[in-house]
Amino acid sequence: MIPSGNPTLEMVAAEAGVSRATVSRVVNGHASVAPEAVAAVHAAVARLNYVPNRVARSLASRRTDVIALIVPESTSTVFADPFFAPVVRGVARALAETDFTLNLLVASETRPEKTRRYLLGGNVDGALVVSHHSGDHSYLGLGDALPIVFGGRPLNPELESRHYVDVDNRHAARSATEYLLGSGRRRVATIAGPQDMPAGIDRLAGWRDAIEAVGGDVSLAEHGAFTQQSGAEAAIRLLDQHPASGTGSTGAGFDALFVANDQMAAGAIQALRMRGLASPTDIAVVGFDDDAFAATLDPPLTTVRQPATELGVSMTELLVRLISGEEAPHRTIIPTELVRRGTA
């Protein structure tokens, strides 16, 4: 709804005594305009309190100055994912310096059509996609209609050539596992994430890399859904299936645990505790993400810090560059860091 009395370009032109074209040039900083004309236009703009109508501008220029941040519906749980919030913050921060506006799109996975139509309907100049699953086909067949930047390596082969920003999950997971191994632990188990998400796959792969390198037991793995509850359950399964090898103790068949995200780690530690196992004494635990709450757990969680805000900033900057037609490398890797706290 446009408040009726809104001043238009035309009115500013009349007020300033120049043509519409000139006002447009001044407002957009285009081409060369005589200083007096510029001054006259600015004065008129101020006097009328003129605000350009973005819609009309979009129609004429075929740009919208809007970018979409797409979150899969299943992940809108996502909002429950502490990882998501800082990403949005990063996006918002990066966008604040531009003229772009953020469109938050919760994509229905059962109706990829809707998302695709929206993206193709000339509503946005580009899109940011976070935490998508391999089963999600909303972004196929978009061709090169729209610049898209993925947060996290896209799984689908057809999307492989797309731009993305990610942390090196595999390498980070391997390092975390090696850290555990290096601190004297012998049997390092893992609770992996969903295997239809790159973060789930890559972190498991990294753990396996490290285990295989020392000839360890790669069967010490269970899967969770990146939720606290599922982490607790996975820990129980691990405990049940790998009891202590020695004479009937309350111990476990592993002495360290690499967990693919902090939420699951929190659940696992709780489950361990209920079985009488303390961290780090009995079982060292390393998580992944360094969520906001990680430092305030008891004991504070040792984890791999993933700079989520930077990820958001980086994705956004990349997208803005793509929109303005610049070339850019397809993958951008953001470094991670192991944060040593109480659990390992």
Next chain:
Amino acid sequence: MIPSGNPTLEMVAAEAGVSRATVSRVVNGHASVAPEAVAAVHAAVARLNYVPNRVARSLASRRTDVIALIVPESTSTVFADPFFAPVVRGVARALAETDFTLNLLVASETRPEKTRRYLLGGNVDGALVVSHHSGDHSYLGLGDALPIVFGGRPLNPELESRHYVDVDNRHAARSATEYLLGSGRRRVATIAGPQDMPAGIDRLAGWRDAIEAVGGDVSLAEHGAFTQQSGAEAAIRLLDQHPASGTGSTGAGFDALFVANDQMAAGAIQALRMRGLASPTDIAVVGFDDDAFAATLDPPLTTVRQPATELGVSMTELLVRLISGEEAPHRTIIPTELVRRGTA
């Protein structure tokens, strides 16, 4: 950016052998159109894979089908606030059934102009404002240019007549305090929130209502900033300023604590513990919000559940109604519920 080859209304009309007006009518389900014409148009739309251009539609109809969700920058910290995520989820859920699209706007508080210009620039049909401060003047002077729904009672007198959805913070706080009093506690202290936010003000007022009703000590109050850290600090101040009245013990001058949000409650409990005080044994604690993590604290936090998702849904439904010109009551109050868990 509109992919060049995009089919237009005109092309559909030609394909279907009717006029643009007829296609428009069919696409928008307007008026009466002969069945054969409808069929012909549908066929043409399908054949050409036509998607209406929202921008052009907006320009002509002066509606955008976009609503803004405005988050103050200082609160974009907000994204760090666990309360925020479910609200967004509620908004997204309510919007999924409509044709509206969500625009996430992080409002710079130092430049209210920017937000106001955006709102007045014909970019959105309405706005949702969450967690605004009294110092924020972005929404003044908008007059009735735009329907706005606030999440939480607006503080500014000028905004009082605006629509808002809120929980009855004052009543809920009073009830929680009375519950503490009713469970045998004698001296109930409080950690209040910022006094420039309605939630902060009202929850403190509710606590005071209850304390005054029993002739208690209303000086047992400290303020925090709704963060965990500030909650811990406030608890320390409370402890220092109100030591146990009896002979030098490690106890405190209060035996219960009503904290204005869960994050501060978590910090306070931690601080209490470091001073050797356990909850609920030494000090009963009741929080507010029932954040996602509240149940998983140790012990699980007793708190006032604030249905954040419902709040989001409710705000959205109200706004959509306002946009379509319906009348609606200015305030909508969502009920809260005390969730009894381990700390009180």
Next chain:
DNA sequence: GTACGCTTGGAGAGCGCTCTCACGAGCTGC
């Protein structure tokens, strides 16, 4: 004095859609 280039600004044709208005065709009722 002519030719040419550069700067500056205006005219006007869209961008793709909505929506009012008017018109013809087929009804009804008297």
Next chain:
DNA sequence: GCAGCTCGTGAGAGCGCTCTCCAAGCGTAC
């Protein structure tokens, strides 16, 4: 049989802006 309907449709005028011409004015070079 004609006024007065309703119903379905098309023509066309915008919505507010951008951007491509094109023209005018002025300075410079030969």
